Amino acid sequence: MDDCIFCRIARGEIPATKVYDDEYVVAFRDINPLAPKHVVIIPRRHVDSLNQLDRLNENEQLALLHACRTVAQAEGITESGYRVAINCGDDAGQTVHHLHVHVLGGGKLSVNMA
Numbered sequence: 764m765d766d767c768i769f770c771r772i773a774r775g776e777i778p779a780t781k782v783y784d785d786e787y788v789v790a791f792r793d794i795n796p797l798a799p800k801h802v803v804i805i806p807r808r809h810v811d812s813l814n815q816l817d818r819l820n821e822n823e824q825l826a827l828l829h830a831c832r833t834v835a836q837a838e839g840i841t842e843s844g845y846r847v848a849i850n851c852g853d854d855a856g857q858t859v860h861h862l863h864v865h866v867l868g869g870g871k872l873s874v875n876m877a
């Protein structure tokens with residue numbers, strides 16, 4: 764997607780603070796962090812949301828989940844704890860329509876998920 768902001772980050776056209784990447788995914792710091800540690804993980808290939816997960820192959824799907832753990836380890840929050848969240852669609856407040864996974868931690872998080 765030419766004008767998708769996360770595709771542009773994945774291609775290196777827009778600067779972002781990358782914390783991890785491999786052949787399937789890219790992870791970078793959220794520009795507006797909601798926790799002391801807030802990383803966004805995206806598949807390199809564009810799909811709009813979790814609703815289109817089946818457009819990614821199994822390697823890409825699994826890489827998203829594995830990257831959560833890798834990022835948590837890199838951020839030093841595996842023991843203290845962290846949250847993994849995906850906003851899908853309007854009611855969830857999805858603002859960037861390229862599937863992404865939030866990893867949040869580094870401090871006590873709100874228990875209010877709604």
Ligand code: 5GP
Pocket residue numbers: 768777779780791792793794795796803849850856857858859860
């Ligand atoms: P959503 O609300 O769609 O689940 O999350 C989108 C996230 O992307 C937001 O937390 C927002 O701060 C982050 N974001 C939006 N644009 C950019 C950007 O250009 N760079 C980075 N690093 N994060 C972004």
Ligand code: ZN
Pocket residue numbers: 764767768769770771808809810860861
């Ligand atoms: Zn995209």
